[in-house]
Amino acid sequence: MKHGYKDEGLWDAIHAVGCKVVPEPIGKANNEGRPIGHTTHNVFVKCKKTKQHFLVTTRQESKVDLKQIAAATGAKELRLASKDSCLELLGSSKGCLTCLALWYNDAEKTLDKESVSWVVEKELLDIGEWRICAGCEDPLDHKQHNIVDINQEDLAALLPHCWEKKWLISAASGSWALVSKGAGSSSTSESRSQPKQPPKQAKKSKAEPKADASAVATGNEEKPEKEVKKQQNFADPWLFSSKPPEETLFASAFARYDAAVQGA
Known part of the structure; x- marks a missing residue:
């Protein structure tokens, strides 16, 4: 039996979980050109913006709308993945590309490989056993498929790295x-923002703190501005006026002193 995978690793793993790969028993297509008897339909796509890859697995009879699925997954726009991506990420160079190919995308085996997101139609989980193409050389020649009938428990054992994700x-x-x-898992719409930086501390001012506008420092005491103003209003006419010397406060004091001396 021939297949399009890069090695025998996938088939060995299928046999290890107790399943068997056999030749296609029907070999005919339905009205949509899909192989009769197969459970799944698969599309391998890439997000135009983030370049993230998705393997979309639906029921055989479901109609895939990539615009709607892009909106559902948070992708900007989904396009079919390249042949190089099929080989690099899913180990397939030709033939059908099904969810079994995710076995080659195990990050624990290839740490430098991008992790493909597996998108599954929920109603598929209501089907206990799936019939899937395990590899072929031409997806349009339905007589040469190699199929496997596998239940969900065995599929989870085969794909532990992506079943829960x-x-x-x-x-x-x-x-x-x-x-x-x-x-x-994470959607492509989730931002990949940088870690938040701690808030910057306000710079300490080098200027000395200003005195309260309602007080003026005089010696070791602080007097209200109103009182200081009152004192100034009293002193200014006597101490800082342009009156003749004999009319100032000091002149009056001298006169009283002289009078006292003379009276003595």
Whole structure:
């Protein structure tokens, strides 16, 4: 049996969980050109803005609307992924690309590899066992598929790195919408902002604190401005006037002193 994967690793892993890969038993297509008897339909896409990759897995009869799914996942625009991405991220160079290919996207095995987000139609979880193409050379030649019948428990064991992180979507309301995101997953709309910097501390002023406008310092005491003003109003006419010397406060004092001396 021939397949389009880069090695035998996936098939060995399928056999390890107790499942078996067998030749396609039907080999015919339905009216939409999809293989009869298969459970899933898969589309491998990339977000135009963030370059994040998604593998969208729906029921065979579901109609995939990439605009609606982009809105559901927070992507700006979804486009079909390149052939190079299929090989680099999912280990496939040709043939059908199904959710089984996520086995090659295990980050624990390849730390430098981008993690593909798996987006699954919620209603698929109501189907106990899935029939999936495990690899072929031509997705349009339905006679040469190699298929595996696998239940969800075995699929979770095969894909432990993405089973709990899968996104669930549904078109039950008439258009595709996000139902839930798995643990550790994040949408492309979530901002990748830098950590917040601590608030800057206000610079300390080097200037000396100003005295209260309602008081004026005089020696070690502070007198209200009103009282100081009153004192100034009293002193100014006597001490700081242009009156003749004999009419000043000091002249009056001298006169009283002289009178006292003469009287003595």
